[in-house]
Amino acid sequence: MKPPTRIALRRLAANRRTLSISPSSSSPLPQRLLRSIHGTPPAPATVSPIHGQGPPPDPPQPTADSEQARLERRRKQAELLQRAQDMRTAAAVEKQSPSNPPPPQQPSSRPSNSGDKTSTKTPLLRKRFWKDVHVHEVDGAWEVHLDTRPLRHPTTKRVVRLPLSKHLLAGALALEWDLLVSAQQATRQHLIPLTSLVCRAIDIREDDEAREGIGSSNSSSSGSDNVNEGIRRSIVRTILRYLDTDSLLCWAPPPQRGTDDLEGPSLRDAQRSAAERVVGFLGTRVWPGVEIEPVLDGESILPRGQKPGTRQVIEGWVSGLDAWELAGLERAVLGGKSLLCGVRLLVEWSEGHVGVGVGAGVTAEPDDGGEKEKKFGVEEAARLASIEVDWQTRQWGEVEDTHDVEREDLRRQLGSVVLLVTGTGAR
Incomplete structure (x- = not known):
């Protein structure tokens, strides 16, 4: 209270000088010149508390939606979309019917090569011109027949012929065409993924034969972007790019205290454990003596x-694969973004000389506990290719129609690789 007292006395002295009042004068000061000094804090306003009736409500919870209900909802949506498309197509056909002839068109200076095919193309493609799909053995190879018509390559128009050792691939290819409901669906690549993969392997084989002088000049593939380089060399060059950015060799930074206090093992531990298992297997059974190091470790941002x-050994090994194995490895690498994971799946199921699993007839070796090692299949390869996504979804949840679709699509692609490279081994 001492500083306010000095301030008040100085103001009082100034007021006395202004009024010409001497200090010795005994006359009382005016009441307006005196101000009380106190240090009582101001009392805040009292706010009435909010009284609620009963306990607080429960937080909102997501509705438990089963997988069957989700599939049923998607099926109904697809039916509605298909019904709307059929109505639009029927309306377009009705406008072009003879009862409603189209108005005469003005002659155009630009010639048209389409003629009347554009008006009948859509109704014809909506119909399925085959009834049954069969697999027949013709001249030492499997062929898929749509009624009596053999399945042909979409570009070269050659009959698709599969080795006798790949009877599972022939059956899966026939099932893919049996599930189509119209000829228009056969023109969409995402509806016939296995057919596209088989044609890719056939293109590689024909391109190799053409370059070796065995086949004719018409056997060279027309789907290659660089004809001088060749399909095989182009695939090898593309695959080796994933060696420097392999998802199995890119590890998360070490967890920091206070920032990564999540339950379970850290993402880095999961990635490192999976990479050590795969690299150890490949370094022992596939590329003996080859050292594979992580490409992204610690706090670095550039792989x-x-x-x-190491690159020379892997490049030579990939270049020596046959057409079926090379096409399967390309699909596995592009789908899983991992060269090591694709090689691990390939050598487990290939029927060729690189196979160390089912294809080569080698049984699984027992581990230290005396139990046989589990086969490396599609599920194991898919988990290796999506370690980070699975770890994130376990911590924060997944997005419907996004993570689940990507998960099933990855397993579909890896499953097609197994069907392509596996077989009985009797070529």
């Missing part, structure tokens, strides 16, 4: 490449 000797 580092493998050693030149």
Whole structure:
């Protein structure tokens, strides 16, 4: 209270000088010149508390939606979309019917090569011109027949012929065409993924034969972007790019205290454990003596490449694959973004000389506990390719129609690789 007292006395002295009042004068000061000094804090306003009736409501919970109900809802949506498309198509056909002839068109200076085919193209493609799909053995190879018509390559128009050892692939290919409901669906690549993969392997084989001088000049593939380079060399060059950015060799930074206090093992531990298992298997059974190092570790943001000797060994191994194995490896690498994961799946199921699993007839070896090692299948490869996504969804949840669709699509692609490369081994 001492500083306010000095301030008040100074103001009082100034007022006395202004009024010409001497300090010794005994006359009382005016009441307006005196101000009380106190240090009582102001009392805040009292707010009435909010009284609620009963306990607080429960937080909102997502509705428990089963997988069957989700599929049923999507099926109904697809039926509604198909019904709307059929109505639009019927309206377009009705306008072009003879009872409603189209108005005469003005002659155009630009010639048209389409003629009347554009008006009848859509109704014809909506019909399925085959009734049954069969698999027949013709001249030492499997052929898929749509009634009596053999399945042909969409570009070269050659009959698609599969080796006798790939009877599972022939059956899956026939099932894919049996599930189509119209000829228009056969023109969409995402509805016939297995057919596209088989044609890719056939293109690689024909391109190799053409370059070796065995086949004719018409056997070269027309789907290659660079004819001089060749399909095989183009695939090898594309696959080796994933060696420097392999998803199995890109590890998360070490967890920091206070920021990564989540339950379970850290993402880095999961990635490192999976990479050590795959690299250990490949370094022992596939590429003996080859050292594969992580390309993204610690706090670095730019991946580092493998050693030149490692790249040379892997490039030579990939270049020596046959057409079926090379096409399968390309699909696995592009689908899983991992070269090591694709090679691990390929050598487990291939029927060729690189196979160390089912295709080569080698049974699983027992581990230290005396139990046989589990086969490396589609599910194991899919988990390796999506370690980070699975870890994030376990912590924060998944987005409907996004994560589940990507998960099933990855397993579909890896499953097609197994069907393509596996077989009985008797070529």
